[in-house]
Amino acid sequence: MRLSRYFLPVLKETPAEAQIVSHRLMLRAGMIKQASAGIYSWLPMGYKVLSRIKQIVDEEQERAGHIPMLMPTLQPAELWQESGRYNDYGREMLRIEDRHGRDMLYGPTNEELVTDVFRSYVRSYKDMPLTLYHIQWKFRDEVRPRFGVMRGREFYMKDGYTFDLTKEAALHAYNRHLVSYLRTYERMGLQAIPMRADGGPIGGDYTHEFLVLAETGESEVFYDSEITDLRFGDREIDYDNVEQCEAVLEEFTSRYARTDETHDDAIFAEVPEERRRTARGIEVGQIFYFGTKYSDSMNAKVQDPEGNLVPVHMGSHGIGVSRLLGAIIEASHDDKGIIWPEGVTPFHCGIVNLKQGDEEADAACESLYAQLKAAGLDPLYDDRNERAGGKFATMDLIGLPWRITVGPRGLKNGVVEVTSRKTGGSEEMTPEVAIQRIVGIYA
Ligand code: P5A
Numbered sequence: 001m002r003l004s005r006y007f008l009p010v011l012k013e014t015p016a017e018a019q020i021v022s023h024r025l026m027l028r029a030g031m032i033k034q035a036s037a038g039i040y041s042w043l044p045m046g047y048k049v050l051s052r053i054k055q056i057v058d059e060e061q062e063r064a065g066h067i068p069m070l071m072p073t074l075q076p077a078e079l080w081q082e083s084g085r086y087n088d089y090g091r092e093m094l095r096i097e098d099r100h101g102r103d104m105l106y107g108p109t110n111e112e113l114v115t116d117v118f119r120s121y122v123r124s125y126k127d128m129p130l131t132l133y134h135i136q137w138k139f140r141d142e143v144r145p146r147f148g149v150m151r152g153r154e155f156y157m158k159d160g161y162t163f164d165l166t167k168e169a170a171l172h173a174y175n176r177h178l179v180s181y182l183r184t185y186e187r188m189g190l191q192a193i194p195m196r197a198d199g200g201p202i203g204g205d206y207t208h209e210f211l212v213l214a215e216t217g218e219s220e221v222f223y224d225s226e227i228t229d230l231r232f233g234d235r236e237i238d239y240d241n242v243e244q245c246e247a248v249l250e251e252f253t254s255r256y257a258r259t260d261e262t263h264d265d266a267i268f269a270e271v272p273e274e275r276r277r278t279a280r281g282i283e284v285g286q287i288f289y290f291g292t293k294y295s296d297s298m299n300a301k302v303q304d305p306e307g308n309l310v311p312v313h314m315g316s317h318g319i320g321v322s323r324l325l326g327a328i329i330e331a332s333h334d335d336k337g338i339i340w341p342e343g344v345t346p347f348h349c350g351i352v353n354l355k356q357g358d359e360e361a362d363a364a365c366e367s368l369y370a371q372l373k374a375a376g377l378d379p380l381y382d383d384r385n386e387r388a389g390g391k392f393a394t395m396d397l398i399g400l401p402w403r404i405t406v407g408p409r410g411l412k413n414g415v416v417e418v419t420s421r422k423t424g425g426s427e428e429m430t431p432e433v434a435i436q437r438i439v440g441i442y443a
Contacts, residue, residue: 001347002369003382003394007044010394020216022329023148025338029398031325038145038153045398046325048346050156053324054135056187056343057158064180064239066131066160071113073137077103079112083297089201092140106139109202111294111316114161118312119300125165128302128312131173133160135321149322150282151218156322162315165304167291170313174206174289175245177317181210181285182232182252184319188328189341192284193227194252198261202316204290209259211281214330219283222268223257225275259283282327285319338399339421342441347380348372349438350400352391354407356383364406364416368431375439396421402441404434 009030018024026032031046042050058068074096080086086093086105094106107113114132122130135158145153162173178194185192192210199207211221213228230252237244256271258264259281268276295301295311304310320327332339340346349372353365365381372379380400382391388407395403405417405426415428418437429437 001378001380003380004384006380008394008398009043010397018148020147020150020326020330021333022150022216022326025329025333025397026148026325029338032149038142038151040149040152040154045346049325049340049344050322052344052346053188053321054156054158057135057184057319057321060180060184060187061133061158061160063183064131064176066133066180068134069132070134071107071110071117071136073107073139074104075107075110075113077105079116079298080105083112083115083294085112085201092142092201094139094141107136108138108140109157109316109318110134110136110159111161111202111314112298115294115298115300115314118161118163119295119298122163122302124303125305128163128165129169129173130163131160132163133158133317135159147216147218148326150326152322155320158319158321160317162317163300164313165302165310167313170289170291170315172242172245174287174315174317175242175249176239177287177315178208178252179232179237179239179245179248181287181317181319182248185210185212185284186232187343188324189343190284190324190328190331191228191231193221193223193257193281195221195223195257195259195281196253196262197259197286199288199290202286202288202290203293204288204315206289208253208287209283210285211259212284212327212331213279213281214327215280216330217280217282219281220260220263221258221279221281222260222263223277223279224255224271225277227252227255227257282323282330283320284324284327285317287315287317289313289315333399336393337397340399340401342401345401346398347400348377348442349379349402349404350395350398351379351381352388352395352403352405353381353383354388354391354405356385358408360411361406361408364411364431368404368406368416368435371435372438375435377439377442402438404438406431 011028015027032040096104138157164170192212194208197207197209292311301309355361369381403419417426418434419426
């Protein structure tokens with residue numbers, strides 16, 4: 001993309017309404033624009049990162065054997081009356097009446113709708129296990145929408161639903177989700193710690209939230225510091241292997257780590273004092289096993305091998321896709337702007353032309369741009385007629401991990417400069433080596 005032809009409305013001044021750094025930087029970098037409290041337009045660069053995050057979530061879900069689909073945002077009230085949650089959900093649910101006087105709602109989550117899909121088609125244990133998921137907008141009329149995309153009213157969620165014949169099988173589905181989430185967050189450059197939590201309006205008493213530690217997080221958390229040393233890394237896992245998945249769950253959840261809803265002072269006191277930590281965290285996902293809560297109330301039954309009709313065991317598993325943008329920025333920025341991890345960056349690198357209009361500099365930039373694109377990368381070429389300082393400030397603000405700086409002086413010696421946004425370190429090299437270097441990073 002050439003910056004002169006892109007739509008990147010960066011702001012010079014710091015928006016007064018933004019209280020936390022990720023919100024400020026998303027507004028300043030021209031990623032989002034508020035349409036109404038807690039509701040945002042995703043401007044091109046924000047949308048690009050959102051799509052990148054969605055893609056990682058999709059890839060990891062499919063790797064775990066989960067099946068993508070798409071359910072609507074608007075749902076009929078009847079299904080929620082069946083489950084009993086129509087009244088329970090209270091004012092957080094946005095209720096709508098259509099022209100026929102029919103009660104509808106903008107879905108805050110999809111347990112009812114997916115249970116209805118399941119019971120309409122699945123009759124036998126032979127069609128299970130089954131995990132269906134979608135990535136779709138949700139609406140929760142939060143009392144206090146704030147912090148930009150962190151606590152929105154309209155937000156993008158990946159929600160997956162598992163259907164199993166037995167509790168044991170459903171718990172394997174739970175463990176499989178835990179493993180796939182660890183991989184997913186690490187690919188985004190995040191450490192998200194699974195912590196025992198509370199079921200809230202979704203229900204069930206077996207649930208973990210995934211928390212990214214950050215001072216601006218809305219949840220208070222208590223944990224054994226040893227847990228922060230754990231990494232999933234690039235280990236291979238067979239998602240059908242019950243013992244393997246269980247072992248990962250054990251490894252990542254055996255130490256004390258709880259949100260304030262389930263925190264227990266007496267148990268916490270057993271953690272050696274020097275390892276006891278109290279902090280704040282951003283909830284980027286939550287997994288639930290809730291047994292037959294929805295299949296009982298909504299009569300979702302299948303035939304077991306003995307021919308008996310039994311209610312299915314279910315779980316639901318969510319990732320806050322739009323919230324993740326905020327969480328990643330909270331975890332990765334400096335006073336100049338965002339520092340995107342390579343896994344989610346909107347453009348792989350920036351090309352800064354220090355002297356637009358200079359024949360040699362223009363030609364070198366064009367050539368770099370074309371070759372990077374030919375290698376399958378997505379560079380952002382700042383080809384505007386602006387001073388170097390302004391171009392650097394924009395690049396630092398939008399946080400691309402790598403920048404190639406091209407100027408007449410360097411070109412006289414046959415070199416360009418490659419700079420890491422994270423370390424600030426720069427190195428001179430020929431344009432060919434610069435291309436190899438950047439291509440190698442994303443290979
Ligand atoms: C699990 C999937 C559920 O809704 N039903 C389907 C279950 N869980 S949850 O914890 O309530 O939500 C899942 C994740 O969505 C994000 N989230 C939000 N993001 C932005 N703004 C909000 N107002 C908001 N509410 C929830 C969180 O990351 C949460 O973990």
